[in-house]
Amino acid sequence: MRPPAGLWELYWGFLSIGARSFGGVLPWAHRVIVEERRWVAPADFAAILALCQFLPGPNVGNVSVVLGRRWFGWRGAFAAFTGLMALPLLWVSALALLYADFSLYPGVRAAMTGVGIAGGGLFVGTACKLAKPLLGKPWGIALAGACFACLALGRVSLFALLPAAAVLGWIAARRNLL
Numbered sequence: 099m100r101p102p103a104g105l106w107e108l109y110w111g112f113l114s115i116g117a118r119s120f121g122g123v124l125p126w127a128h129r130v131i132v133e134e135r136r137w138v139a140p141a142d143f144a145a146i147l148a149l150c151q152f153l154p155g156p157n158v159g160n161v162s163v164v165l166g167r168r169w170f171g172w173r174g175a176f177a178a179f180t181g182l183m184a185l186p187l188l189w190v191s192a193l194a195l196l197y198a199d200f201s202l203y204p205g206v207r208a209a210m211t212g213v214g215i216a217g218g219g220l221f222v223g224t225a226c227k228l229a230k231p232l233l234g235k236p237w238g239i240a241l242a243g244a245c246f247a248c249l250a251l252g253r254v255s256l257f258a259l260l261p262a263a264a265v266l267g268w269i270a271a272r273r274n275l276l
Contacts, residue, residue, distance in 0.1 A: 099139050101169045105177045108170065111135055112162050112181030119186060120213065123158040125220040128227055137165070141231040152260055158182065237275035241266055 102108040111130055118126045124147075132143050143161075150160035159179060166178030200206045232238040245263050248254040270276045 099136055101137055105170055105173060108166055108174055109177040109181040112178045113184060116182045117185045122217045122220050125224040127158045127161060128224050144228050144231050152264065235276055237270045241270065
């Protein structure tokens with residue numbers, strides 16, 4: 099693993115994430131940061147993402163700030179976040195104008211449904227990739243499964259579940275179970 103060589107590499111890396119992020123940013127962020135550019139290891143990415151999911155704001159936006167600051171201080175945080183958001187801001191604005199004019203056409207509605215389904219598939223695939231560091235760690239799998247059951251089946255509030263999961267994860271990590 100090697101961090102970006104400079105601010106421009108960091109900016110262009112996050113710009114490439116933002117440019118390809120139709121259907122969700124997370125799958126592309128993982129692909130670019132971990133698989134293509136190899137800036138961080140999969141377990142490190144999962145740990146950073148876990149922290150950023152706990153913080154307010156967009157998860158991958160937070161990841162860009164954390165990684166940018168780690169490598170280049172406040173200038174890196176600014177470069178990474180700006181790169182991530184630049185093209186989506188332009189594209190969403192342009193698409194909103196187009197969608198306002200063409201949203202009533204059945205073909206456009208069908209295309210939007212297909213894009214939503216593809217985005218869901220990308221999300222599930224990324225969740226499987228993020229779970230790889232848990233393989234061989236039964237306590238981690240149990241904690242992830244319990245969180246899923248509480249959220250999806252028990253309809254427990256994420257706001258209530260996160261602190262409890264954080265404490266349980268911390269205890270398991272302190273006992274070398276994770």
